[in-house]
Amino acid sequence: MAERILTRNFHLPESHTLRVYRETGGYEGLSDVLAMAPATIIETVKRSNLRGLGGAGFPTGVKWGFIPKGHQGPVYLVINADEGEPGTFKDRYLLEKDPHGLIEGMIVSAHAIGSRLAFVYVRGEYVQPWRIFSRAVQEAYDAGFLGKSILGSGVDLDVVVHRGAGAYICGEETGLISSLEGKKGWPKLKPPFPAVRGAFGAPTIVNNVETICHVPHIVQRGASWFAALGTAGQGGTRMYSVSGRVARPGVYELPVSVTLRSLISEHAGGIANGRRLKAVVPGGSSAPILTADEIDVTMDVDGLKNAGTMAGSAGVIVMDESVSIPEALMIVARFYAHESCGQCTPCRESTGWIYKMTRRIVEGRGRKEELDTILDVARRGAGTTICAFYDGAVGPYISYIEKFRDEFEALIPK
Amino acid sequence: MSRPAAVQFTAGELALVRRLQALYPDKRAALLPVLQLVQDTFGYISLEAEEYVAGLFDLPPAHVHEVVTFYTLFFQEPKGRHVVSVCHNLTCHLEGAPTVLAHLRMRLGVDVGATTADGRVTLLAVECLCACEMAPMLQVDDRYEGNLTPAKIDRILEGLE
Ligand SMILES: Cc1cc2nc3c(=O)[nH]c(=O)nc-3n(C[C@H](O)[C@H](O)[C@H](O)COP(=O)(O)O)c2cc1C
Numbered sequence: 001m002a003e004r005i006l007t008r009n010f011h012l013p014e015s016h017t018l019r020v021y022r023e024t025g026g027y028e029g030l031s032d033v034l035a036m037a038p039a040t041i042i043e044t045v046k047r048s049n050l051r052g053l054g055g056a057g058f059p060t061g062v063k064w065g066f067i068p069k070g071h072q073g074p075v076y077l078v079i080n081a082d083e084g085e086p087g088t089f090k091d092r093y094l095l096e097k098d099p100h101g102l103i104e105g106m107i108v109s110a111h112a113i114g115s116r117l118a119f120v121y122v123r124g125e126y127v128q129p130w131r132i133f134s135r136a137v138q139e140a141y142d143a144g145f146l147g148k149s150i151l152g153s154g155v156d157l158d159v160v161v162h163r164g165a166g167a168y169i170c171g172e173e174t175g176l177i178s179s180l181e182g183k184k185g186w187p188k189l190k191p192p193f194p195a196v197r198g199a200f201g202a203p204t205i206v207n208n209v210e211t212i213c214h215v216p217h218i219v220q221r222g223a224s225w226f227a228a229l230g231t232a233g234q235g236g237t238r239m240y241s242v243s244g245r246v247a248r249p250g251v252y253e254l255p256v257s258v259t260l261r262s263l264i265s266e267h268a269g270g271i272a273n274g275r276r277l278k279a280v281v282p283g284g285s286s287a288p289i290l291t292a293d294e295i296d297v298t299m300d301v302d303g304l305k306n307a308g309t310m311a312g313s314a315g316v317i318v319m320d321e322s323v324s325i326p327e328a329l330m331i332v333a334r335f336y337a338h339e340s341c342g343q344c345t346p347c348r349e350s351t352g353w354i355y356k357m358t359r360r361i362v363e364g365r366g367r368k369e370e371l372d373t374i375l376d377v378a379r380r381g382a383g384t385t386i387c388a389f390y391d392g393a394v395g396p397y398i399s400y401i402e403k404f405r406d407e408f409e410a411l412i413p414k
Numbered sequence: 415m416s417r418p419a420a421v422q423f424t425a426g427e428l429a430l431v432r433r434l435q436a437l438y439p440d441k442r443a444a445l446l447p448v449l450q451l452v453q454d455t456f457g458y459i460s461l462e463a464e465e466y467v468a469g470l471f472d473l474p475p476a477h478v479h480e481v482v483t484f485y486t487l488f489f490q491e492p493k494g495r496h497v498v499s500v501c502h503n504l505t506c507h508l509e510g511a512p513t514v515l516a517h518l519r520m521r522l523g524v525d526v527g528a529t530t531a532d533g534r535v536t537l538l539a540v541e542c543l544c545a546c547e548m549a550p551m552l553q554v555d556d557r558y559e560g561n562l563t564p565a566k567i568d569r570i571l572e573g574l575e
């Protein structure tokens with residue numbers, strides 16, 4: 001059984017409290033880490049091969065290195081807890097079951113990037129996670145783990161917990177920053193990247209909850225330890241959210257070298273009700289779909305990329321033989337049509353149009369040429385928009401139709 | 415609880431607004447939390463409330479309106495005493511969200527997007543609430559409820575005053 005790092009305390013009652021966190025070794029190494037030079041921490045994170053776990057899989061240490069050298073003035077750390085990618089629920093578990101793990105990760109990361117004010121952007125619907133996390137922040141302040149000169153180190157950190165108000169697009173980092181600034185969550189064109197010019201005009205590092213939770217362990221146990229847990233291109237474990245037609249849906253923390261087959265059949269208990277596997281979405285709804293024959297792939301960023309899909313947020317949605325793929329695409333298309341922020345013409349128009357076409361097909365009113373129209377419309381807009389939302393919609397449009405074309409055609413009247 | 419009179423914060427609430435504004439490098443960043451406070455206090459965010467908030471932030475009312483209309487958790491009309499939001503995204507759909515919605519429509523006698531005549535419940539269908547491991551699921555006010563069955567839905571409804 002592989003070692004669990006982020007979820008090791010999840011089974012303990014009261015795992016969210018400062019008491020239990022400290023009893024299990026939490027905050028123990030913090031003084032030593034705060035005495036380390038920031039550059040050393042960044043170097044360690046780089047060598048650990050930690051890749052962002054929010055969706056894009058960008059190397060975390062490299063991103064931290066993009067803050068302009070010699071920058072004067074504030075730098076902000078922003079934690080992306082806007083978890084919204086369909087099929088994903090790991091950050092909710094971290095906020096509720098190990099909030100101090102995130103706080104300790106924020107202290108170490110903020111020290112590394114020179115930030116004295118950090119924000120945690122929690123999706124508005126996460127009321128309980130927000131309450132539990134906010135209470136933990138208060139506990140941390142009361143115990144001297146946050147505020148001025150943490151544990152007498154001379155390192156300061158204030159944490160503001162900020163709530164979203166319902167909009168998937170605020171999970172995209174520049175949309176999130178707009179929203180944090182009190183605006184509607186419209187993404188912005190990059191460059192400038194947030195690390196150069198982000199929240200309130202200052203260099204800003206946006207990282208996912210889970211990414212930051214890994215940081216204290218990496219710094220204390222070493223880059224090579226973490227790197228060795230994973231594959232050549234990505235270190236560590238990550239938390240896989242498994243849902244749909246498996247016997248045991250839930251969160252599974254496993255080395256990123258685990259295969260999709262093993263995740264489904266061993267860890268999540270296999271397909272429910274003795275049915276056969278039909279298809280899997282391996283990284284949240286924006287990841288292209290895999291067929292039952294394509295699951296002998298490792299779940300790291302490169303493994304899934306080579307398989308023509310993406311690791312994304314590691315939300316694994318399992319569909320058995322009884323699932324209608326056209327109907328699944330219709331639901332996914334409705335989501336993208338609903339959540340497009342409307343700024344870019346291809347995204348705004350195509351998501352709505354493609355939803356209408358998929359619905360017509362599912363309702364038995366489709367026309368044969370519409371399948372190619374969807375593929376054509378989808379491909380044209382790809383790569384032309386302000387943010388990656390639209391590319392995230394194109395992945396499912398194309399892959400569902402290309403891999404299950406027969407099923408779509410069977411619904412179209414002759 | 416909602417306070418339907420003219421939109422006006424108490425001295426205590428205004429002090430909270432100033433505390434929220436002071437948390438950020440730019441006070442305008444407190445707009446979302448303050449709008450949340452407006453909604454918690456008055457039940458929803460009226461045009462009058464938008465103007466009032468604009469005044470607290472030295473922002474044009476149009477900016478506040480744009481923000482209020484952008485986010486799904488801000489209500490521009492009075493809502494029911496309870497809000498039941500059924501997730502209808504992929505996993506929940508596969509696990510029976512359409513049946514959940516049909517059952518709720520039948521029990522409450524309203525369509526999605528509407529509020530019962532007695533003002534008790536507003537029924538909504540929403541995108542993934544990121545609790546797909548308990549699909550089909552819904553959010554009732556602050557709470558997530560999953561692994562729904564008709565019997566469980568009935569029990570949830572019985573608990574709503
Ligand atoms: C449409 C869209 C939605 C996103 N939603 C989330 C999200 O809910 N949570 C998250 O951490 N990252 C999300 N991301 C990725 C962020 O833009 C960003 O890459 C990430 O927060 C960076 O953190 P990481 O490097 O630690 O992964 C989303 C990206 C896009 C394009």
Ligand code: SF4
Nearest residue numbers: 341343344347385387
């Ligand atoms: S791609 Fe879509 S979601 Fe992203 S900025 Fe453009 S319109 Fe908005």
Ligand code: FES
Nearest residue numbers: 501506542545546
């Ligand atoms: S699909 Fe319903 S909670 Fe994710």
